[in-house]
Amino acid sequence: MTARIGVITFPGSLDDRDAQRAVRVAGGEPVALWHGSHDLDGVDALVLPGGFSYGDYLRAGAIAALAPIMSEVKDAAAKGMPILGICNGFQMLVEAHLLPGGLIRNAHQQFIRRDQRLVVENADTAWTNGFENGQEIVIPLKNADGGFTCSDETLKQIEGDGLVAFRYRGVNPNGSLDDIAGLTNEHGNVVGFMPHPEHAVEAGFGPNTPDAMRSGVDGLTFFTSAIAAVVTAAV
Secondary structure: OOOEEEEEEOOOEOOHHHHHHHHHHHOOEEEEEEOOOOOOOOOOEEEEOOEOHHHHOOOOOOOHHHOOHHHHHHHHHHOOOOEEEEOHHHHHHHHOOOOOOEEEOOOOOOOEEEEEEEEEOOOOOOOOOOOOOOOEEEEEEEEOOOEEEOOHHHHHHHHHOOOEEEEEOOOOOOOOHHHEEEEEOOOOOEEEEOOOHHHOOOOOOOOOOOOOOOOOOOOHHHHHHHHHHHHHHHO
């Protein structure tokens, strides 16, 4: 089967087309979805893409979390559908209470763009099963509101339950608690990730590596992992 992965466009989305392209490069079928719809078009998985939905007014992702289609996203999450929130999409997931905590202005109060080293903390999710725990990857990062925050009690629960999916390595670019770069829910089907894996799926367009400039493709594994999870569930 060919996995059909929906990519939802919100007003202000910037990376929806890039996410669709990443799905296609990974071997899936991208399906464009609209924030004002209540129809998920029978997709097998969902991506909430990066950007600045509704201009990041109020809090980043807060208005988008109330979009009509988010009712269907919440229902799909409860039924176990793989859902990935990338950057602004991660902000939507925490605002919709599909993941714990919140994302606030970077500690240095500036927009940041860099190729970011990360370590995989949980390779047992729908979006990370192609990685290994402890594996180091490099993914482009670009955000202004990427600082993960939560209460001490919530942080203790996140760490105790193994919900940290990725941590920043080498440098914490935005002041996130415990160097948290990505989270999963307890069922492993919902993942939020602040860097942009869709910008590291094809050689010649990704981060630099010791082998060649722009040859990094670590982001591709997010999408092939989800496709593998969908295919396995359908067997």
